[in-house]
Amino acid sequence: MNTGFAxxxxxxxxxxxxxxxxxxFPAYIGQMTLLWLMVIFALxxxxxxxxxxYNSLGNIFFFGVGMYAAAMIQVSMYYDLAEYTSPxxxxxxxxxxxxxxxxxxxGFTVAALVSVVFAIILGRLVFGLRGPxxxxxxLAIATVAGELVSTWELVGGGGGLSLPNFPGEPSGxxxxxxxxxxxxxxxxxxxxxxLYSTRFGLAINAIRDDEEKAEGMGIRTLQHKTVAxxxxxxxxxxxxxxxxxxxxxIEPLEVAFPTTTxxxxxxxxxxxxxxxxxxxxxxxxxxxxxIKELTWTYLLGWQWVALGVLIVITVVYFQQGIxxxxxxxxxxxxxxxxxxxxxxxxxxxxxxxx
Amino acid sequence: MxxxxxxxxxxxxxxxxxxTSCTAYGASPTAGKIxxxxxxxxxxxxxxxxxxxxxxxxxxxxxxxxxxxxKIGDKTYMFEVKYYDDESTPxxxxxxxxxxxxxxxxxxxxxxxxxxxxxxxxxxxxxxKIPMVEAEGASRxxxxxxxxxxxxxxxxxxxxxASAVALAARVAKENxxxxxxxxxxxxxxxxxxxxxVRAGVMDDIKKHGLTVVIDDKLPRNLTDMTPTMTKIxxxxxxxxxxxxxxxGAGTATRQIAEMKLSIPMVAxxxxxxxxxxxxxxxxxxxxxxxxxxxxxxxxxxxIFGSASEFNTExxxxxxxxxxxxxxxxxxxxxxxxxxxxxxxxxxxSLDKDKLRDALATTDLTTFYxxxxxxxxxxxxAKPMVLRQIQGGKYNVVAPVDFASHELEWPRx
Numbered sequence: 001m002n003t004g005f006a007x008x009x010x011x012x013x014x015x016x017x018x019x020x021x022x023x024x025f026p027a028y029i030g031q032m033t034l035l036w037l038m039v040i041f042a043l044x045x046x047x048x049x050x051x052x053x054y055n056s057l058g059n060i061f062f063f064g065v066g067m068y069a070a071a072m073i074q075v076s077m078y079y080d081l082a083e084y085t086s087p088x089x090x091x092x093x094x095x096x097x098x099x100x101x102x103x104x105x106x107g108f109t110v111a112a113l114v115s116v117v118f119a120i121i122l123g124r125l126v127f128g129l130r131g132p133x134x135x136x137x138x139l140a141i142a143t144v145a146g147e148l149v150s151t152w153e154l155v156g157g158g159g160g161l162s163l164p165n166f167p168g169e170p171s172g173x174x175x176x177x178x179x180x181x182x183x184x185x186x187x188x189x190x191x192x193x194x195l196y197s198t199r200f201g202l203a204i205n206a207i208r209d210d211e212e213k214a215e216g217m218g219i220r221t222l223q224h225k226t227v228a229x230x231x232x233x234x235x236x237x238x239x240x241x242x243x244x245x246x247x248x249x250i251e252p253l254e255v256a257f258p259t260t261t262x263x264x265x266x267x268x269x270x271x272x273x274x275x276x277x278x279x280x281x282x283x284x285x286x287x288x289x290x291i292k293e294l295t296w297t298y299l300l301g302w303q304w305v306a307l308g309v310l311i312v313i314t315v316v317y318f319q320q321g322i323x324x325x326x327x328x329x330x331x332x333x334x335x336x337x338x339x340x341x342x343x344x345x346x347x348x349x350x351x352x353x354x
Numbered sequence: 355m356x357x358x359x360x361x362x363x364x365x366x367x368x369x370x371x372x373x374t375s376c377t378a379y380g381a382s383p384t385a386g387k388i389x390x391x392x393x394x395x396x397x398x399x400x401x402x403x404x405x406x407x408x409x410x411x412x413x414x415x416x417x418x419x420x421x422x423x424x425k426i427g428d429k430t431y432m433f434e435v436k437y438y439d440d441e442s443t444p445x446x447x448x449x450x451x452x453x454x455x456x457x458x459x460x461x462x463x464x465x466x467x468x469x470x471x472x473x474x475x476x477x478x479x480x481x482x483k484i485p486m487v488e489a490e491g492a493s494r495x496x497x498x499x500x501x502x503x504x505x506x507x508x509x510x511x512x513x514x515x516a517s518a519v520a521l522a523a524r525v526a527k528e529n530x531x532x533x534x535x536x537x538x539x540x541x542x543x544x545x546x547x548x549x550x551v552r553a554g555v556m557d558d559i560k561k562h563g564l565t566v567v568i569d570d571k572l573p574r575n576l577t578d579m580t581p582t583m584t585k586i587x588x589x590x591x592x593x594x595x596x597x598x599x600x601x602g603a604g605t606a607t608r609q610i611a612e613m614k615l616s617i618p619m620v621a622x623x624x625x626x627x628x629x630x631x632x633x634x635x636x637x638x639x640x641x642x643x644x645x646x647x648x649x650x651x652x653x654x655x656x657i658f659g660s661a662s663e664f665n666t667e668x669x670x671x672x673x674x675x676x677x678x679x680x681x682x683x684x685x686x687x688x689x690x691x692x693x694x695x696x697x698x699x700x701x702x703s704l705d706k707d708k709l710r711d712a713l714a715t716t717d718l719t720t721f722y723x724x725x726x727x728x729x730x731x732x733x734x735a736k737p738m739v740l741r742q743i744q745g746g747k748y749n750v751v752a753p754v755d756f757a758s759h760e761l762e763w764p765r766x
Contacts, residue, residue, distance in 0.1 A: 030449055159544075159546040160444070249477060251546075253574055303439070
């Protein structure tokens with residue numbers, strides 16, 4: 001089969017599912033919004049973890065930064081933030097239609113920018129670290145950020161912050177956040193598909209394969225690493241801003257900087273789907289989310305045990321992830337011509353025999 | 355063979371559970387059932403208190419159903435409840451509320467455990483105009499959002515330990531000491547509930563003119579308070595106020611004993627929920643415990659009887675509480691279900707908007723205390739009481755109207 005045609009069919013199917021599933025199953029729109037969030041998590045983690053060989057455990061930092069930046073802007077544009085977040089409560093705060101959407105537009109833009117700025121600054125600090133040291137270093141950034149925000153009274157500290165209520169019908173807000181998350185996931189995927197086909201993609205692959213050699217060949221590694229991390233931060237920052245509004249209530253440790261849940265899920269989803277591939281993270285995220293939602297519903301109280309079993313199975317039996325396993329088992333699906341190689345090998349054997 | 359049987363038994367039990375939950379899933383009000391929904395903390399840091407609340411809901415539902423259920427017009431309905439585990443995280447609570455409403459068809463919600471989770475769920479129930487009667491979210495930050503569908507049976511958190519400060523000031527005066535000489539140490543978990551308890555305590559400290567020498571905000575999932583305890587050893591405060599849910603109460607009690615600290619007055623929340631008497635015995639003697647409800651109070655209602663009858667029946671039917679104090683988290687959860695029953699019967703309809711209006715005009719005396727909601731949805735008819743652990747028993751010492759025992763000061 002023509003692989004180009006097959007790919008086009010696949011893209012159309014994914015788009016059609018994304019558009020029509022929430023219309024056919026409107027009750028599940030919340031879970032589908034989260035599904036796209038998981039896809040964004042996995043795709044953005046794979047930029048560093050899969051394509052560049054830097055296993056970051058702190059990417060969730062940008063998610064939280066985006067979330068808090070947007071929330072602060074959305075509230076402080078119209079009310080005094082300190083009063084709004086006071087544990088004792090103040091007046092009643094309402095946001096009109098235009099206030100809500102203006103705040104959101106400005107908030108989301110700032111969220112993306114602030115996340116990128118943080119990626120550039122922190123990149124200077126952590127990209128000197130390699131291997132496990134990089135993983136621990138980035139984890140520390142996310143953990144410390146959660147703790148610092150918990151003590152920051154202006155944003156409500158550990159008490160958290162409620163975001164403006166949607167000024168319309170509930171179905172409107174659900175469709176809005178679903179569409180935002182879906183579009184962001186599509187944008188992330190399309191951008192990364194393009195990015196991996198450019199010289200930049202090759203350069204970060206070179207860093208993964210041998211950083212010293214890459215540097216020897218003239219690739220500016222620090223610059224490339226920082227840009228790659230900034231791209232992750234950009235999409236994660238916006239995702240955080242959308243999720244904050246979708247969840248309506250944010251707090252530092254479990255919603256904004258949840259290193260032990262979302263922070264680990266993004267790594268696990270990529271490992272499950274297949275590191276360093278474009279579709280691997282997407283497949284991993286979809287499978288992971290479905291398994292997670294099912295265990296949460298039907299194995300109440302045992303959901304974390306089921307998740308643990310999934311991690312063990314992935315790590316022990318599917319180290320290459322689903323995409324890696326498929327590539328090994330059915331290389332011709334991916335345009336890898338094994339037959340030719342075999343022919344060449346037998347030709348070489350014949351030559352040697354002569 | 356034994357293991358084989360055990361597996362079969364476990365499989366049968368699991369299938370039975372799944373079958374039961376599927377039945378609940380499919381139930382609709384028209385079938386003579388009223389389906390309530392709740393996302394509750396069954397795992398995670400609030401699991402202990404979450405289980406207390408769930409036991410309260412289950413007990414009340416069984417009791418109300420056994421007493422003939424809910425009578426609306428000439429029809430009788432039985433309560434059923436659908437639970438999800440929110441894992442004590444607000445990131446999950448809101449989504450589960452959406453799921454209960456959209457997928458399981460829940461039209462009436464029971465609250466989750468903790469103010470944080472309630473803050474995550476209330477915007478969802480409000481959005482869908484689903485009446486929620488909650489029993490475990492006390493922070494005032496819940497009642498300044500203009501919510502119309504949120505009703506809380508408990509007193510707000512700033513009232514929890516305020517009377518402990520007043521007691522400390524009174525004791526100081528009786529002993530000829532100026533209030534400004536009373537040194538107070540504060541240790542609060544960094545979460546919506548405890549921060550609001552702190553706000554209430556701070557207001558009272560200002561009012562009585564006491565001096566704060568330690569003001570620590572502690573991380574979630576409190577398992578170590580050594581830095582605070584070390585400061586206490588050095589500064590010797592006259593009053594220590596702690597709020598950190600069940601874990602905070604347990605950790606503080608353990609470490610006060612381990613470090614042999616002598617503090618004349620210790621006040622905290624969640625003593626009963628953390629089972630301080632059962633777990634720490636005499637070391638917890640003399641502690642002042644804020645409580646929403648005490649079994650010695652004189653309130654009563656036709657379903658549960660008096661507070662002490664409720665207490666006895668829980669101990670009899672739920673073996674886990676046979677030898678320990680019944681926590682108020684359980685009692686108020688049961689009261690929330692009772693408030694629903696009363697509102698359904700007064701509204702005479704299953705319509706959620708009529709139910710909401712009936713809830714707003716609730717004026718009910720329950721075994722838990724009086725319930726009457728302000729426009730913001732909090733209960734304004736019930737005071738908090740302060741109990742002291744005296745010889746392994748919880749005795750009410752404040753406010754004066756409810757006190758059954760004298761304050762023992764200083765604690766030994």
